[in-house]
Amino acid sequence: MVSFKQARKLVMEKAVTLGQEIIKLDGAFGRIVAEDIHSKNPVPPFRNSAVDGYAVRSLDIKGQIGQVRLKLVAKQPAGDYYGKKIGRNQTVKVMTGAPVPPAADAVVPVEEVEEKDGYVELKCQVKSGENIREAGEDVKRGQLIIKKGTWLRTPHLGLLAACGFGKVRVYRRPRVTVLVTGNELCRPGRTLRPGKIFDSNSTILKALLETSGAELVAIKKEKDNLKSLVEAIRTASNLGEIIITSGGISVGDFDLVNEAAKQIGGERVFWKVAQKPAKPLAFYYLKRGGKPVWIFGLPGNPGAVMISFEEYVRPFIKKIQGCSDFWPEEIEATLTKAVKKKKGRLNFLRVRLENQAGSWLATPLDKQESGMISSLTLTRGIALIPAEADYLAEGEKVIVHLIEW
Numbered sequence: 517m518v519s520f521k522q523a524r525k526l527v528m529e530k531a532v533t534l535g536q537e538i539i540k541l542d543g544a545f546g547r548i549v550a551e552d553i554h555s556k557n558p559v560p561p562f563r564n565s566a567v568d569g570y571a572v573r574s575l576d577i578k579g580q581i582g583q584v585r586l587k588l589v590a591k592q593p594a595g596d597y598y599g600k601k602i603g604r605n606q607t608v609k610v611m612t613g614a615p616v617p618p619a620a621d622a623v624v625p626v627e628e629v630e631e632k633d634g635y636v637e638l639k640c641q642v643k644s645g646e647n648i649r650e651a652g653e654d655v656k657r658g659q660l661i662i663k664k665g666t667w668l669r670t671p672h673l674g675l676l677a678a679c680g681f682g683k684v685r686v687y688r689r690p691r692v693t694v695l696v697t698g699n700e701l702c703r704p705g706r707t708l709r710p711g712k713i714f715d716s717n718s719t720i721l722k723a724l725l726e727t728s729g730a731e732l733v734a735i736k737k738e739k740d741n742l743k744s745l746v747e748a749i750r751t752a753s754n755l756g757e758i759i760i761t762s763g764g765i766s767v768g769d770f771d772l773v774n775e776a777a778k779q780i781g782g783e784r785v786f787w788k789v790a791q792k793p794a795k796p797l798a799f800y801y802l803k804r805g806g807k808p809v810w811i812f813g814l815p816g817n818p819g820a821v822m823i824s825f826e827e828y829v830r831p832f833i834k835k836i837q838g839c840s841d842f843w844p845e846e847i848e849a850t851l852t853k854a855v856k857k858k859k860g861r862l863n864f865l866r867v868r869l870e871n872q873a874g875s876w877l878a879t880p881l882d883k884q885e886s887g888m889i890s891s892l893t894l895t896r897g898i899a900l901i902p903a904e905a906d907y908l909a910e911g912e913k914v915i916v917h918l919i920e921w
């Protein structure tokens with residue numbers, strides 16, 4: 517049995533990127549950038565107005581509120597370009613986002629101006645630079661805007677669009693096949709026969725994978741039968757780089773995933789981790805036509821599936837996509853209740869998190885058993901209770917991993 521720390525290290529050591537591709541910006545959400553990106557354009561691309569108003573030369577107006585009348589020489593909506601300089605005591609009406617004419621150095625908002633018969637009268641002071649957005653004030657031409665290894669989220673996509681990128685170079689996504697094992701499984705929505713349970717892991721793994729960046733090739737339900745399991749794993753190994761199984765990895769008479777993985781040539785990286793839940797977690801590695809295939813043998817219990825996915829599979833998928841920040845986000849929190857456990861295995865404890873005056877409080881939830889799902893709907897964090905601990909008092913600090921599901 518390996519420790520949590522060793523197991524994570526062994527998994528991550530195997531993670532290698534799968535090449536790169538150039539894809540459209542639309543559709544790049546959640547992908548990981550494969551190069552440093554420098555903007556080819558300044559943002560904004562030209563000097564423009566931050567308000568609907570009148571572009572003026574502040575010198576014309578200095579200290580003469582209510583006395584100066586400016587001649588309105590043009591009107592400029594956003595999208596048009598009025599390239600002429602404005603002369604002394606002239607103004608151009610500009611809408612938000614419209615270019616500011618060259619000689620103008622301020623824009624007076626419409627609310628501060630009276631317009632009559634082709635002239636405007638100002639009701640306020642004007643400072644040079646006021647309400648003008650300078651070219652490049654957000655992003656300069658040539659500026660590094662996104663670093664290699666960045667996980668593209670909404671603001672990154674917005675920034676790339678603003679800089680004019682229609683495409684982006686990203687790492688390839690791993691293709692994943694899910695095999696849920698168990699003779700007892702019944703599809704939700706069907707009638708449950710005696711001895712059967714509804715299959716929740718298919719739904720869970722599909723949802724987890726949707727937010728992981730991986731490409732889900734197929735989800736298949738497998739009987740606890742060695743021959744068909746070997747075939748299913750073999751087929752999956754030809755369809756992609758990652759196989760996730762659920763169930764059949766423990767020491768029961770019908771737990772056949774280890775044997776099946778071995779029969780198709782899988783090299784066992786580890787089996788069994790000193791953790792609770794997900795003790796029987798297994799990880800295999802094999803080569804198929806010169807390409808790597810990784811097998812995560814997750815336990816059958818849904819709680820163990822979700823937690824081991826967050827702790828191992830999601831970081832692994834991020835890393836093979838070139839993400840430089842792949843571990844779960846971590847906070848320190850104070851236990852509001854004592855925790856008792858047996859020594860020997862690290863416990864992933866489902867906690868309710870509350871922020872009080874800037875500090876996190878973690879309250880252990882009821883229903884922590886690995887087959888239980890209900891408490892997982894109430895938690896955003898998993899506290900790590902160290903293997904060697906058997907008691908943590910109220911008020912002690914714990915590390916909590918924030919979950920992304």
Ligand code: AMP
Pocket residue numbers: 696697698700701713714715716717718762763764765766768771815816817818887
């Ligand atoms: P196993 O490791 O195959 O013995 O499974 C451990 C426990 O998880 C058993 O109680 C199984 O019935 C349950 N289990 C296995 N697969 C699923 C699944 N897809 N959905 C819900 N529970 C499952």
Ligand code: MG
Pocket residue numbers: 697698699740763764770771816
């Ligand atoms: Mg089973």
